[in-house]
Amino acid sequence: MTIATSDNLRLDWVVIxxxxxxxxxxxxxxxxSNFNWTAVGLMIFFHWVTGGLGVTLGWHRLVTHRSFQTPKWLEYFLVLCGTISCQGGVIHWVGLHRIHHLHSDTQPDPHDSHQGFWWSHMAWMLHKIPADEQISKFTKDISGDRVYQFLDKYFVLVQVVLGLLLYALGGWPFVVWGIFVRLVLVFHCTWFVNSATHKFGYRTYESNDCSKNCWWVALLTYGEGWHNNHHAYQYSARHGIKWWEIDLTWMTIQFLQQLGLAKNVKLISPEQT
Structure with missing residues (x-):
């Protein structure tokens, strides 16, 4: 596999x-003229829906790592929420993340943190990376699903439909805050997991990479900042292992369990804590 660095990769002008x-x-x-508190509240709500329920709970813990199971209708709903984050197609996102875990912080890792903070934060996605050619190999469990195929292909269209709905409900303030400000914030919160949690924080477990537990990223990403825990035990639905490691997504999974909507929840054993 080609080493992914900005020196030997072509820029992706579509993404740029x-x-x-x-x-x-x-x-x-x-x-x-574009400010009102209702629009700000809408942005915060959609930050949770897309970043918390969508990317963190749905795309990451449910689909990428299969840390738990839900009814198919709920899985599709969570995948839709993640699609509204507009971080590319779900199949592509899941594939890249699985590649990241397989090669974490080594040269084939799409956002190898050894290439620098800027590279791991967002520069990697501004280039045509070799890992894109490996997506199909790592997504055989979802790539044949028609719902996944549709959402992967038409994620921008889904965002446009949401934008039109928000414009009808609240004009340009709803669009600016509910779409664009929210997208930027969720983008960078997600990207901090690739960059900041491989640079700042503490390590509880040996994970053969640079992953760290970073409290402020955990707050921004509904529990994803406990990244060293996650890299050590990728299958675990709970990322915040210690009592002080607040993991809002794990709390959501517990709530779904109480409703009978989350089953086969994978956790580390007490001896591993």
């Missing part, structure tokens, strides 16, 4: 344009 458009459009939130 996409990211620039979203970040620049979010700046319209600075206009007083």
């Amino acid at each position: 344009t996409y990211m620039a458009f979203i970040h620049l459009t979010a700046l319209f939130a600075l206009l007083p």
Whole structure:
């Protein structure tokens, strides 16, 4: 596999344009005419729906690692929530994340932290990376599912439909805050898991990589910041192992268990804590 560094990879101008458009459009939130507290509240709500329920609970712990099981309708709902985060297609995202765990912090890792903070945070996705060619190999369990195929292919269209709905409900403030500001914040919160938690924090377990437990990333990402715990025990539905390691996503899984909607929940043994 080709070593992924900015020195030997071509820029992906589609992604660069996409990211620039979203970040620049979010700046319209600075206009007083686009501000109201309802729009801010909407942004916070969708941050949780897309970043918490979608990316963290759905795409990551449920689909990527199969840390627990849900009814198919709920799985599809959570995948849809993640799709609204607009972090690419779900099949592509899951494939890259599985590759990351297989090669964490080594040269084939798409966002190898040894290449620097900027690279692991977002620069890697601005290039055409070799790992893209390996996606099908790592996503055979979901790539044949028509719902996954649709959401993977039309994730931008889903966002446009949501934007039109928000515009109808609250005009441009709802669009600016509910779409663009929210996208930027969820983007960077997710990316901090790739960058900050491989640089800042403490290590509880030996995981043969640079992963660390970072409390402030855990707060921003509903528990994903307990990254050393996760890399040591990737299958575990609970990332916050110690009593002080608050893991809101694990609390959500417990709630789903109480409702009978989460089963076969995988956890580490008491001896491993």
